[in-house]
Amino acid sequence: MTARPGKVTQREIARIAGVSQTVVSMVLNDRDDTNVRIPAATRERVRRAIEQSTYVADPAARRLAGLDNKILGVFTYESALTPESMDFYGPLLNGIERAAERLGCDLLFFTGSPVEEGRRRLFHRDTRLRLADGCVLLGQQMDGEDLERLVAESFPFVAVGRRDETDADVPYVGIDYGALTATLITRAAELGHRRAVYVHRDRDSPTARDRLAAITTSTGQVAFTLTAVGDDLTGLPGIITAQGATAVFAEDAFLVEDIALVLSEAGITAPAQVSLAALGEVRGHRIAERPLTGFQVPRQQIAAEALALLQQLISTPADEQAAITRQRLLQGDVEYGGTLVARGGAR
Amino acid sequence: MTARPGKVTQREIARIAGVSQTVVSMVLNDRDDTNVRIPAATRERVRRAIEQSTYVADPAARRLAGLDNKILGVFTYESALTPESMDFYGPLLNGIERAAERLGCDLLFFTGSPVEEGRRRLFHRDTRLRLADGCVLLGQQMDGEDLERLVAESFPFVAVGRRDETDADVPYVGIDYGALTATLITRAAELGHRRAVYVHRDRDSPTARDRLAAITTSTGQVAFTLTAVGDDLTGLPGIITAQGATAVFAEDAFLVEDIALVLSEAGITAPAQVSLAALGEVRGHRIAERPLTGFQVPRQQIAAEALALLQQLISTPADEQAAITRQRLLQGDVEYGGTLVARGGAR
DNA sequence: CTCATCTGATAATTCGCATTATCAACGGCG
DNA sequence: CGCCGTTGATAATGCGAATTATCAGATGAG
Incomplete structure (x- = not known):
C-alpha cells in the first residue's frame, strides 16, 4: 500500500485546535446532549481547524465504529x-x-x-x-x-x-406478470380469440410460473395449448392448424421474432392469420412493420x-x-x- | 445501523479452533516467516474452522489496518x-x-x-x-x-x-489529438486542399490546444483560417468564400453537423464544394449520406x-x-x- | 546440570473514529 | 465551610484485522 503522507486525522485536528480527539468527533457529529456540552467558542475553534485543513473522515474507520457508510x-x-x-x-x-x-x-x-x-x-x-x-x-x-x-x-x-x-x-x-398476462388474455378474448398457443421456454422461474398460472386459469376466456421449446419451433405451424389457434403468445419478444420467422416460412401471415404477442418487454421490437404487442416493464x-x-x-x-x-x-x-x-x- | 447477528470474526474462529486471533490472521494471510511458525496440524485446524463457518474478512478493518482493498x-x-x-x-x-x-x-x-x-x-x-x-x-x-x-x-x-x-x-x-490532426491535415493536402477554415469552440482545454497547435504548425501544407464560435455560425459561409477555402474542419462531430446545415442553407454543397471533417470521434455521424471524416477514439x-x-x-x-x-x-x-x-x- | 536456542503460540498495540465513563473546576446554597 | 449540581472537557474502550513484542516450554550444547 502506498503511504499516505497527506492524511489528516481527528487527532491532528485536535492537536491544532488544542482539544482532545473526542471533542473533534463530537463537533463533527453535531452532538449536543446533556452529557455532551461544547461551548460555541470551542466548537468554532474546532470548526475552523477542520476547514483550514483537508480533513476528511476515514470511511473505513467510521464503518468499523459501527456507522452507516452510505x-x-x-x-x-x-x-x-x-x-x-x-x-x-x-x-x-x-x-x-x-x-x-x-x-x-x-x-x-x-x-x-x-x-x-x-x-x-x-x-x-x-x-x-x-x-x-x-x-x-x-x-x-x-x-x-x-x-x-x-x-x-x-x-x-x-x-x-x-x-x-x-x-x-x-x-x-x-413485475406482476400474472396480472399483465391476464389483462392481455382478456384483450385477446375481446378481439374474438378463443384458441391460442403459448410458447414458452422450459426455464422454471417464478415469473414463468406466474405467466403459466394466469394462462391456465384463463380457460373460460381463451383455451391455450402449451408448448415448451428448446430451440426447435418447426412443429409450431402444425400445432396451430391442428388446434385451430388464432393467436400465439410467447414468453418473450425474441421468441416471438423466431416464431414470426417460422410462421412466414410455413406460409402463415402474421398478424393477418395469426395474432402474436409477447408476455415480456417489447420495446423496440417490431413484427411485420408493426410494434409488437406485449408488456412495458418500467425498469427504472x-x-x-x-x-x-x-x-x-x-x-x-x-x-x-x-x-x-x-x-x-x-x-x-x-x-x-x-x-x-x-x-x-x-x- | 442494523445489527449484524450473523457476523463471524477472527476472534470467533479462534475460539472454535482453540487458538488466538493472531494465529487465525496468520493462517489467513499464509504467513510463515521465521518469526511466525505454525505447524501444519494447527494450520489445518484453523482452516477447517474457517471453512465450516461463513467467515469473511471485514474490509473496513483490513483497510484500517493499512491493507489494500482491491x-x-x-x-x-x-x-x-x-x-x-x-x-x-x-x-x-x-x-x-x-x-x-x-x-x-x-x-x-x-x-x-x-x-x-x-x-x-x-x-x-x-x-x-x-x-x-x-x-x-x-x-x-x-x-x-x-x-x-x-x-x-x-x-x-x-x-x-x-x-x-x-x-x-x-x-x-x-488521446494524441495533435498527431491525429496532423495526419488528417496531411491527407487534406494530398487531396489538393490549400486553404481551409478551422471552426472551434472557445473552450480552453489541453486537447483543444493540441489540435490548434497541430493546425498552426501545418501552414506549409494547408493554410488555416481560425474562427471560434459560440452558437453563431452565420458568418461562416462568408469567411469560406472570402478565403477561398475548400475544406472546413471543426472541433467535433456535432459542430460539423451544425456547419453542414448552415452551408446547405447558404447554397454551398458538402462535400462537393467544401470538404468537411471533425477533429474528434465521428462514429455514427453521417453528413450527406456519407460517413463523416474524423477520428476513431478507442475508448475501451x-x-x-x-x-x-x-x-x-x-x-x-x-x-x-x-x-x-x-x-x-x-x-x-x-x-x-x-x-x-x-x-x-x-x- | 545449566544456560542458550529453538518452537509455537499469545498478549499487546495499531489503525481512525465513536462512545462511555470519568474527572476537574466552579458556583451556589445551606 | 462543606456538599452538591453543573459545566466542559478528557481518558478509556471498542470495532476487526494485522503486526510486534513477548513469553512458556521443549531441546540442545557444553
Missing part, C-alpha cells in the same frame, strides 16, 4: 456494462444511479468477484460485500444459496425480479423501488423490520402494439 | 448511467469493468457526491474516496483544484483525458490503460514511483470517411 452494493451475476447487456441492465442501472444520488449513497459494483461456470460468485474469501450497508442483486438467474445465506446473515439486500424459489423470505421487487421504476426498499431495510431497527413489506410487485403496462388483432385478421 | 473508485463529474451519457461513458465504463474484472477489483462509483453548479464535488465532508485504493476520474470538464489536491495528498488516481491545465503532475491517459482501450496505470500507481512503493510514466497518450485512428474529398469535389 454505500450500497450492486451485484450482477454477469458483466453489466457490456454493450450487449446494456439493453437489459441499462435502464436498471440508470434507475439505481438516480436513486443512489437522491439518497446520497455511493455504489459499489462487485466486479472483482471470481467467475465460476460463467457466473460471478457473491460469496468468496475476499468479498467486500460487508463494506456496503446493503446490496442490490441483479440478474436473470440468481443462486438460491446466495439468497438464503444473505437472509440467514440478515444482511440487508433486495433482489430485482421475483424470487421465491427458496422458502427463505427473500426481499424482492418485481423497479430499480428505484428496489433501492427504496433496500434503504428501508437498512435504516429500520431490528424490532420494526417485521412491519416492512419485503416482497413488492409493480404493475407494469400492457403495450397493445399492433400484432394482436381481431380474430380473422380484420384490421 | 477497490477502485470511479468518479464522474456528471451522471454516467443515463441513456444520453451512455454514448460517451458507455465504452469507457465497459473498458473499466473489464479491466477491473481482470484485476479482481471492485468498483466504487461516487454517485453520492453532492452536486454544485451542475457538477459533482469530489471532495466533501462525507467522501468515501479513501475507501478506494485509488480512483479513476472521468468527465469532459474536471476541476483543477481537485486534481491538485489529489496530487498533493499523493492519493493514487488517473484522469481519463489529457489533463495538464495545472502545473501539478497529474497522471492521465488520453483508454479505460483499460487508465486502470493499468492506476494499478501500477497503487502497487508501486514510494521510492519507485518516479520511474512510472504518469502521462500516457494513445494514438487513436483516423477515420477517412467520405466527407473529405479531393479539391474541386472529384469523387
Whole structure:
C-alpha cells in the first residue's frame, strides 16, 4: 500500500485546535446532549481547524465504529456494462444511479468477484460485500444459496425480479406478470380469440410460473395449448392448424421474432392469420412493420423501488423490520402494439 | 445501523479452533516467516474452522489496518448511467469493468457526491474516496483544484483525458489529438486542399490546444483560417468564400453537423464544394449520406490503460514511483470517411 | 546440570473514529 | 465551610484485522 503522507486525522485536528480527539468527533457529529456540552467558542475553534485543513473522515474507520457508510452494493451475476447487456441492465442501472444520488449513497459494483461456470460468485474469501450497508442483486438467474445465506446473515439486500424459489423470505421487487398476462388474455378474448398457443421456454422461474398460472386459469376466456421449446419451433405451424389457434403468445419478444420467422416460412401471415404477442418487454421490437404487442416493464421504476426498499431495510431497527413489506410487485403496462388483432385478421 | 447477528470474526474462529486471533490472521494471510511458525496440524485446524463457518474478512478493518482493498473508485463529474451519457461513458465504463474484472477489483462509483453548479464535488465532508485504493476520474470538464489536491495528498488516481491545465503532475491517459490532426491535415493536402477554415469552440482545454497547435504548425501544407464560435455560425459561409477555402474542419462531430446545415442553407454543397471533417470521434455521424471524416477514439482501450496505470500507481512503493510514466497518450485512428474529398469535389 | 536456542503460540498495540465513563473546576446554597 | 449540581472537557474502550513484542516450554550444547 502506498503511504499516505497527506492524511489528516481527528487527532491532528485536535492537536491544532488544542482539544482532545473526542471533542473533534463530537463537533463533527453535531452532538449536543446533556452529557455532551461544547461551548460555541470551542466548537468554532474546532470548526475552523477542520476547514483550514483537508480533513476528511476515514470511511473505513467510521464503518468499523459501527456507522452507516452510505454505500450500497450492486451485484450482477454477469458483466453489466457490456454493450450487449446494456439493453437489459441499462435502464436498471440508470434507475439505481438516480436513486443512489437522491439518497446520497455511493455504489459499489462487485466486479472483482471470481467467475465460476460463467457466473460471478457473491460469496468468496475476499468479498467486500460487508463494506456496503446493503446490496442490490441483479440478474436473470440468481443462486438460491446466495439468497438464503444473505437472509440467514440478515444482511440487508433486495433482489430485482421475483424470487421465491427458496422458502427463505427473500426481499424482492418485481413485475406482476400474472396480472399483465391476464389483462392481455382478456384483450385477446375481446378481439374474438378463443384458441391460442403459448410458447414458452422450459426455464422454471417464478415469473414463468406466474405467466403459466394466469394462462391456465384463463380457460373460460381463451383455451391455450402449451408448448415448451428448446430451440426447435418447426412443429409450431402444425400445432396451430391442428388446434385451430388464432393467436400465439410467447414468453418473450425474441421468441416471438423466431416464431414470426417460422410462421412466414410455413406460409402463415402474421398478424393477418395469426395474432402474436409477447408476455415480456417489447420495446423496440417490431413484427411485420408493426410494434409488437406485449408488456412495458418500467425498469427504472423497479430499480428505484428496489433501492427504496433496500434503504428501508437498512435504516429500520431490528424490532420494526417485521412491519416492512419485503416482497413488492409493480404493475407494469400492457403495450397493445399492433400484432394482436381481431380474430380473422380484420384490421 | 442494523445489527449484524450473523457476523463471524477472527476472534470467533479462534475460539472454535482453540487458538488466538493472531494465529487465525496468520493462517489467513499464509504467513510463515521465521518469526511466525505454525505447524501444519494447527494450520489445518484453523482452516477447517474457517471453512465450516461463513467467515469473511471485514474490509473496513483490513483497510484500517493499512491493507489494500482491491477497490477502485470511479468518479464522474456528471451522471454516467443515463441513456444520453451512455454514448460517451458507455465504452469507457465497459473498458473499466473489464479491466477491473481482470484485476479482481471492485468498483466504487461516487454517485453520492453532492452536486454544485451542475457538477459533482469530489471532495466533501462525507467522501468515501479513501475507501478506494485509488480512483479513476472521468468527465469532459474536471476541476483543477481537485486534481491538485489529489496530487498533493499523493492519493493514487488517473484522469481519463489529457489533463495538464495545472502545473501539478497529474497522471492521465488520453488521446494524441495533435498527431491525429496532423495526419488528417496531411491527407487534406494530398487531396489538393490549400486553404481551409478551422471552426472551434472557445473552450480552453489541453486537447483543444493540441489540435490548434497541430493546425498552426501545418501552414506549409494547408493554410488555416481560425474562427471560434459560440452558437453563431452565420458568418461562416462568408469567411469560406472570402478565403477561398475548400475544406472546413471543426472541433467535433456535432459542430460539423451544425456547419453542414448552415452551408446547405447558404447554397454551398458538402462535400462537393467544401470538404468537411471533425477533429474528434465521428462514429455514427453521417453528413450527406456519407460517413463523416474524423477520428476513431478507442475508448475501451483508454479505460483499460487508465486502470493499468492506476494499478501500477497503487502497487508501486514510494521510492519507485518516479520511474512510472504518469502521462500516457494513445494514438487513436483516423477515420477517412467520405466527407473529405479531393479539391474541386472529384469523387 | 545449566544456560542458550529453538518452537509455537499469545498478549499487546495499531489503525481512525465513536462512545462511555470519568474527572476537574466552579458556583451556589445551606 | 462543606456538599452538591453543573459545566466542559478528557481518558478509556471498542470495532476487526494485522503486526510486534513477548513469553512458556521443549531441546540442545557444553
